[in-house]
Amino acid sequence: MKTILLLEDLPEIRAWLKALVMQVFPDGQISEAARVHDALELVSAIKFDLALCDLGLPDGSGVSVVEKLRETQSDCQSVVVTIHDDDEHLFPALQAGAFGYILKEQPRELIAEQLQRMNQGEPPLSPSIARRVIAYFAAQAKPAQPDLMPHVSLTERESEVLLRVAKGFTLPEIGVQLGLSRHTIADYVKQIYRKLNVSSRAEAALEAQRLGLFRR
């Protein structure tokens, strides 16, 4: 039995998403929210297994809900459901700890398939996101940041996977190229996202410290 959070402000889209989710997870218990404020309240009250968050909401960005989920309920899979396909919007969400992303306008079957895949532990990764992640970790590795502890870096395998995704190879193809199963490749992607989240949080904490503010 899955507890699912649905955060979306457009009522028609929310209804459509709900129908889709019920189709994919028939035994799911769905809680709906149309504003960040309501979603945050729900997060403090209920333990969720899956959260589908829109990014553009009237009272803020879904990224704050993703952050809160990552902090208080780290087992919850938060998936960003958005109309934006560019890495400028998606990358911060991933940095905040999102498990994956879904582009809203795609056909129903495709989204259902993506949700299934994520449920099985295979997050999506597009070439532009992969390039962004590569650039991010390359910047982290520069010696100009000697005080960034702990220093999170990618393993060789993970970098290889990222490079091939950036070149446009699909996960099954990469599996064949590296002699690994699709599942293993998907695990690498999960690891990469996790490291991205850890590194981004450490960076943010350091920045806050530098600015003289203190987080909890």
Next chain:
Amino acid sequence: MTLPTAASGLLLLLAALCFVMARSRRRDSHVRYLGALSLGWALVTARLWWHGLPLANFDSELLLVCLTPMVALAAVQFLLHYAGWRSRPIEVALYAQCVAVALSLLLAGPLRLHMTASAWYALLVAQVLAAMAFFVWSTWRARRRDFWFMAVLLSLAAAAVAVELAAQRQLLPSPWPWLPQAVLPLVLVGLGLHLVRQNGRALQSAEEARVALEAHMREASADMEQNYAQLAEQRVEQVTRQERKRIAADLHDDLGAKLLTIVHTSESERISTLAREALEEMRLSVRGLTGKPVKLIDALGDWRAEVVGRLSQTGVEGEWSAPSEDLPQTLSARAYVQTTRILREAVNNIIKHSGASRCSIRCLIDSGDFQLAIQDNGKGIPLELDGRLDRGHGMASMKHRAKQLHGQCLVESGPGYGTVIRLTIPLERHTTAA
């Protein structure tokens, strides 16, 4: 013209020269003192040839003796200042000394004039010699370039003064007395010439410094200009990015939301698809308008993922070949967007209309052009009645887009042959500095 007259004349000239030099170099007070020294010495030795002074003997003697402390003052001050050591107490003491000498002589009266004068002379000579010694020691310590020159001159002067003193006490035979009168003026002139030479050198080094400074200034202002240009460029980029975000946000909020609602609430599959395609177009248009140039290697990655992904979903066997090495070229945002559209259109046709089971896409760079060949083994594009290819299926728009990019799009098709779409885009026109 006798020697003393010539000497005095020379000294007066030297004094004049020094005062003129001192005017342009107010910092170098030692030059003024040299001038004063020359003038003073000229006046002191004037008695050797100037006999027409309308004063009583005592008075002229008095005047002469009063003049000597001033000469000594000038000498001492010259030496001290030239060595670079200024001392207010000493200066005040020297001036006080002049007054003291005058007073003491008046008090002494004519009877004891010679005695008092001799005593003062001794004291003054001692002071000057002490100043000379100090000067020599100080320049030796500072390792000045003119140390040896000055040391020699001062030794000559000191020797001359010693000889003069000895002559006065009648310790030396008479041929020698003319020596001081000849040597001292020459020493002073030597000093004057030395200062002139120093002045010249200083002028030259100042000129060199000025030239170097100008060159440095030119460099600095060139640097500044470059920095400013860079900053301006960055600012333009920043403003463009912000504009892009704003436009994208506006479009996504209003237009995107409405289109999305149509996609998911329409009962007609066709309307949903149309709305979805409209959304895609909207994104691409925003990107093409205001986006940043894309590296060719990144564009190839994006295209590969999209094309291979779509083909595999629809059961068409896809084969993609493209250069795998790191390519330096970039595509402008517009070229990227238009090529994406052409590629999408072609793949759409293959999936929807061609009935093909296999499709191959080849990309290569050849003599500055980007070449894309999309081939499928489908049933081909039907011919129209006039033997030319059916202009539907987006062929016209593909050709038009290619032409807008200063390239071309050729289509070859036939039953049993499949379809080949060849797109060529020149890279120079769209290559922007990475």
